[in-house]
Amino acid sequence: MSRIHIALNTNHFEESIAFYSKLFNQEPAKVKPDWAKFDLQDPALNLTLNRSREPLARGDISHLGIEMEDSASVTTMDKHLRAQGLKTRVEENVTCCYALQDKTWVQDPNGHSWEFFFVKD
Numbered sequence: 001m002s003r004i005h006i007a008l009n010t011n012h013f014e015e016s017i018a019f020y021s022k023l024f025n026q027e028p029a030k031v032k033p034d035w036a037k038f039d040l041q042d043p044a045l046n047l048t049l050n051r052s053r054e055p056l057a058r059g060d061i062s063h064l065g066i067e068m069e070d071s072a073s074v075t076t077m078d079k080h081l082r083a084q085g086l087k088t089r090v091e092e093n094v095t096c097c098y099a100l101q102d103k104t105w106v107q108d109p110n111g112h113s114w115e116f117f118f119v120k121d
Contacts, residue, residue, distance in 0.1 A: 073116075
C-alpha cells in the first residue's frame with residue numbers, strides 16, 4: 001500500500017492532537033511527549049505532529065486538502081466537522097485552480113487550513 005506522509009510542526013501540541021482526532025474521527029496510533037502519529041486508512045495518510053519550541057511562520061504551507069469522491073461526501077464531512085465542534089467554511093460552485101468545485105474548509109490550532117473538496121468540472 002502506498003500512502004502520503006505529512007509531518008507538521010506545531011506550537012500547540014495537545015490542541016493539535018485533539019483537533020486531528022476530531023478531524024479524522026480517530027485517536028493517534030502513537031503519542032510521545034513531542035510527537036504523535038495518526039495512521040489513517042481512508043484517506044491513506046501517515047500524519048505526524050512534531051512539537052516545536054520555535055515559532056511557526058504562518059504561510060509556510062499554503063493549505064492541505066483531501067479530494068472527495070462527490071459533493072455529498074463534502075457535505076457529509078462538513079456535518080462531521082461541525083458535530084465535532086469545529087468551525088467550517090463552506091464554498092459551493094466556486095472556481096478554484098481552473099475548476100468548478102464544492103468544498104469545506106477547517107483550520108487547525110496552528111492555522112494550517114484543510115480543504116475537503118470535489119471537482120465538479
